[in-house]
Amino acid sequence: MAESAPPAPAKTQLPQKSVQELVINGEELPENYIRKDGDRGILDVPLVEIPVVDLGLLASSSTSGEELEKLRSALSSWGCFQATNHGVTLPFLDKVREVTKQFFALPMEEKRKYAREAGGIEGYGNDMILSEQQILDWTDRLYLTLNPEDQRKLKYWPEIPEDFRQVYSLQTWDILHEYTIKLEMITAAVLKAMARSLNLEDNCFLDQCGKRPTVTARFNYYPKCPRPELVHGVKPHADASAITVLLQDEVEGLQLQKDDQWFRVPTIPQAFLINAGDLVEIMSNGIFKSPVHKVVTNSERERTSLAVFYLAEPEEEIQPVDSLVTESRPRLYKKVKNYVDIYFQYYQLGKRPIEAVKI
Numbered sequence: 001m002a003e004s005a006p007p008a009p010a011k012t013q014l015p016q017k018s019v020q021e022l023v024i025n026g027e028e029l030p031e032n033y034i035r036k037d038g039d040r041g042i043l044d045v046p047l048v049e050i051p052v053v054d055l056g057l058l059a060s061s062s063t064s065g066e067e068l069e070k071l072r073s074a075l076s077s078w079g080c081f082q083a084t085n086h087g088v089t090l091p092f093l094d095k096v097r098e099v100t101k102q103f104f105a106l107p108m109e110e111k112r113k114y115a116r117e118a119g120g121i122e123g124y125g126n127d128m129i130l131s132e133q134q135i136l137d138w139t140d141r142l143y144l145t146l147n148p149e150d151q152r153k154l155k156y157w158p159e160i161p162e163d164f165r166q167v168y169s170l171q172t173w174d175i176l177h178e179y180t181i182k183l184e185m186i187t188a189a190v191l192k193a194m195a196r197s198l199n200l201e202d203n204c205f206l207d208q209c210g211k212r213p214t215v216t217a218r219f220n221y222y223p224k225c226p227r228p229e230l231v232h233g234v235k236p237h238a239d240a241s242a243i244t245v246l247l248q249d250e251v252e253g254l255q256l257q258k259d260d261q262w263f264r265v266p267t268i269p270q271a272f273l274i275n276a277g278d279l280v281e282i283m284s285n286g287i288f289k290s291p292v293h294k295v296v297t298n299s300e301r302e303r304t305s306l307a308v309f310y311l312a313e314p315e316e317e318i319q320p321v322d323s324l325v326t327e328s329r330p331r332l333y334k335k336v337k338n339y340v341d342i343y344f345q346y347y348q349l350g351k352r353p354i355e356a357v358k359i
């Protein structure tokens, strides 16, 4: 990154207990989960109809004009869209949802085999503790690197439920591997269409992310919370990715901020919610928005989701595409590499990481 060096990262510490254990033991809400901001009673916000984009139509040149415009408009206003007709069948999506639920339902000693280690990021655990004052999110997670394949840490890939790693139906690939491959195609098609929607060369966003982009998966589990208004499922943030592909279950919880107002995001069983991340906001010189979002929990139902982050190769330089910098639209962001490092350093200070690269 350029001149302004961010502060050194705090060492991640091992969490004492998963949120699930707190719930099982019927413990009082620990102090370090209770929000100190005054923003209470926020569960009942308006539902927003996020634009739905048909990825099949985007791909076909005879029909793509209108769909491209929908994509462009959705990403420049909301920063996200519901992607349908993406080529992944509903039974397969349901299978992914099911193994996610099965994993978090395993006995604690089984899940602990995949526990995150001190100083590490990957594996199973609760919110990563980055600073002492941090208010923890009401969530447990399993965090894995999917790509490049040679960087997978298979010791964190659950063997139970067995579908997670082993044979799915007649194929030799495991579910998560298969899901990774399907998402590779979808993310490439979407990043190309995003470029095309701005009259740019198809590969201009993809190329900036490098030949070996990092792709990570975050399986999120939000146990029921006796006092949902006191905690965050996930506190407000924007993603460090180029794009994020989110698979929600049937329980609502995601909220999106636009013009200082929060909106509930609906769940659509056959759709992915795809959002722009900070890298796309930078590359598009601010035309596409990396939306601030958060998750609220509820006292009646637990919720799971799977977020897949398509990131850049760490050493690749990301910057606004030349032709999007004009006299009327001056360059908004500096050149940046290793954005994930900057991201966590600013996040722990409660700042929006993208501020670090604004000109």
Ligand SMILES: O=C(O)CCC(=O)C(=O)O
Binding pocket: 218, 220, 234, 239, 246, 248, 253, 254, 293, 294, 295, 304, 305, 306, 307
């Ligand atoms: O659980 C969700 O719906 C969203 C999770 C999320 O924002 C994230 O993992 O970055």
Ligand SMILES: [Fe+2]
Binding pocket: 237, 238, 239, 293, 307
């Ligand atoms: Fe997110």
